[in-house]
Amino acid sequence: MDETRRSSRRSSRRTFLSGVAGAGAYALLGEAAAQDKPAAAPVPAAPPGTVTNEAIKSGKDASMQYHSERPLTGSVPAHQHDFDVTPTDRMFVRNNLLTPDIDVAQHRLAVKGLVDKEVSFSLDELKKNFPAVTLQGMLECAGSGRTNYLPTASGTPWGQTGGMGCPKWTGVRVADVLKAAGMKSGAAHVAGQGGDPGMIATAAPVIRSVPIAKAMDENTLLAWDMNGAPLPKIHGYPLRLVVPGWVGSASTKWVHTLTVLDAPFKGTYMTSSYVTPKWSVEPGQKMPADTVSSEAWPVKSMITFPAPNARVKGSDRVTVRGRAWVGEDSINRVEISVDEGITWQRARLASRGDRYAWRTFTFDYQPQRLGYLTFLARAWDDRGNAQPMVSGWNPLGYFWNGVHRVGVMVEA
Amino acid sequence: MLGFFCQAGLAQDADKLTSGPGSTLTENKCKICHELQHIRRTPLSRGEWADNLKNMRERGTPMTDGELATILDYLSAYYSRDPAPPAAPDSLSSAGSDPIAKLLEAHACSGCHTLDKRVVGPSFREVAQRYAGEAGAAARLAAKVRSGGQGAWGQVPMPPAAGIPAADLATLIGWVLAQK
Numbered sequence A: 001m002d003e004t005r006r007s008s009r010r011s012s013r014r015t016f017l018s019g020v021a022g023a024g025a026y027a028l029l030g031e032a033a034a035q036d037k038p039a040a041a042p043v044p045a046a047p048p049g050t051v052t053n054e055a056i057k058s059g060k061d062a063s064m065q066y067h068s069e070r071p072l073t074g075s076v077p078a079h080q081h082d083f084d085v086t087p088t089d090r091m092f093v094r095n096n097l098l099t100p101d102i103d104v105a106q107h108r109l110a111v112k113g114l115v116d117k118e119v120s121f122s123l124d125e126l127k128k129n130f131p132a133v134t135l136q137g138m139l140e141c142a143g144s145g146r147t148n149y150l151p152t153a154s155g156t157p158w159g160q161t162g163g164m165g166c167p168k169w170t171g172v173r174v175a176d177v178l179k180a181a182g183m184k185s186g187a188a189h190v191a192g193q194g195g196d197p198g199m200i201a202t203a204a205p206v207i208r209s210v211p212i213a214k215a216m217d218e219n220t221l222l223a224w225d226m227n228g229a230p231l232p233k234i235h236g237y238p239l240r241l242v243v244p245g246w247v248g249s250a251s252t253k254w255v256h257t258l259t260v261l262d263a264p265f266k267g268t269y270m271t272s273s274y275v276t277p278k279w280s281v282e283p284g285q286k287m288p289a290d291t292v293s294s295e296a297w298p299v300k301s302m303i304t305f306p307a308p309n310a311r312v313k314g315s316d317r318v319t320v321r322g323r324a325w326v327g328e329d330s331i332n333r334v335e336i337s338v339d340e341g342i343t344w345q346r347a348r349l350a351s352r353g354d355r356y357a358w359r360t361f362t363f364d365y366q367p368q369r370l371g372y373l374t375f376l377a378r379a380w381d382d383r384g385n386a387q388p389m390v391s392g393w394n395p396l397g398y399f400w401n402g403v404h405r406v407g408v409m410v411e412a
Numbered sequence B: 001m002l003g004f005f006c007q008a009g010l011a012q013d014a015d016k017l018t019s020g021p022g023s024t025l026t027e028n029k030c031k032i033c034h035e036l037q038h039i040r041r042t043p044l045s046r047g048e049w050a051d052n053l054k055n056m057r058e059r060g061t062p063m064t065d066g067e068l069a070t071i072l073d074y075l076s077a078y079y080s081r082d083p084a085p086p087a088a089p090d091s092l093s094s095a096g097s098d099p100i101a102k103l104l105e106a107h108a109c110s111g112c113h114t115l116d117k118r119v120v121g122p123s124f125r126e127v128a129q130r131y132a133g134e135a136g137a138a139a140r141l142a143a144k145v146r147s148g149g150q151g152a153w154g155q156v157p158m159p160p161a162a163g164i165p166a167a168d169l170a171t172l173i174g175w176v177l178a179q180k
Helices: A001-023 A030-037 A052-059 A123-129 A174-181 B002-013 B025-032 B045-060 B065-078 B099-106 B125-132 B137-145 B166-176
Strands: A065-069 A070-075 A108-112 A119-124 A132-136 A168-173 A189-194 A206-213 A223-228 A240-242 A254-260 A275-277 A291-293 A298-303 A310-314 A318-325 A331-337 A359-365 A369-380 A404-411
Touching: A030 A174, A108 A174, A123 A168, A123 A223, A132 A223, A168 A174, A174 A223, A174 A254, A189 A240, A206 A254, A291 A404, A298 A369, A298 A404, A298 B125, A318 A331, A318 A369, A359 A369, A404 B065, B025 B166, B045 B065, B065 B166, B125 B137, B125 B166
Parallel strands: A108 A254, A310 A404
Antiparallel strands: A065 A070, A108 A119, A132 A168, A168 A223, A189 A206, A189 A254, A223 A240, A275 A291, A298 A318, A318 A359, A331 A369, A369 A404
């Protein structure tokens, strides 16, 4: 039963891909291109079985800013993030490949590799066999905030604060599923693979692995609900990994296979993307040979209220509000500066909720003079790390966590 | 679905790269999976482009070594973050308030030319040497700069400078031809 289901999925994927490749757009590409004639090859359209940008956008808030159309990427600016729990329609949008339209009845999750027995589950079987967990957890694209880097680094031009969100997820623990399969000795990494197709048959599948310890963390989930409703297609319907606190690429969407490995997976999305230099390089230089895989986000915060350039009355107190988070460990404190970082005062920090959830901070301030007033927010984690004013440059523009700055106009 | 196709078609008709040797090849290869804005939005150093192309090949771009080399040359010439090579002591940039330097700057000539080193285009000294004493050289060169062109020094084209005032152009060409 499992076998037939799985092989039927595989063959439908194969037919699908050859259908795309045979669609004619590429057949002549090599030849025309080799001669470098000005006649441009026809532009490939989005293949069937994938979700259109219109459909995705219709599920998103009007405050969403789109950074590219093919693939669709988008996020809301910091002042549109003023929620304790990120609403689904404000969660950032980012894929490497296309967004698949998956029939949940056909979808299965297979667990393979260094396991005692290979197993596979339908969504209903997952729900029936394992305890469901709901938790709030941070997801943030590795390149979030990239446009702050100078010189500009290559990749999605996320705005100042970037592409991130902290919704509630419901699913089962990856640990429970891995235990059901039983891990062999030597198991070191778990790779997630999703059903997102590329535009051509040669497109490398997006496969990313995480160390066993992170996979076994009780907060690492195979989730089917986001904020109490089934995942929207763009966010991984019907099933996705949620590896909270870590770069978004670890949280494989449309996940259909978990493979237990004895070492980190060696594909391009592990070795050429989602890496930073082991030793920092001069800004504008290429990636050195020694690199480190991108995992947990460093400490970060943003001011979500007031909005940039808001008008406030000099006689009124301003309540600054924001969110602070860190990929592992916990937030120790958040400080605000009203003098460009010369002095800092503590903000009030809401008590800790779920381990990987962001935390709300507030700061009441009575303006001392008229004119433009700038608030800077700086978070500290409990290991003594703080946000820098400017993050260290790296070739792919990852992990921007520089201090966020919002100015308002104080009027009489 | 139809709406999407139309919209995608429209959006990508405008999706082009600067025309130059290798631009069609680059367009054809690089728009398969994503928009060409990925290239236009961030100029990179040659080393970063080399890394990017290695990465794009791993991600599934069908391209031969020869095609990769052509695309790398094209991207590093037309979408480069590298500053022009440092100016030699006697070159234009050291000329300060020199009116010629200002004209070259204002009409963007200095992005591609210096007095004595090849950058994208030939050095002005080698241009002067080549056409020394040639009748009608000034008029021909002025026309060439205005309309752009390639082939005299290699296969890299000079883009047209259509909007340049005739007086500025005459001053510049006169000055170029006077270099020794």
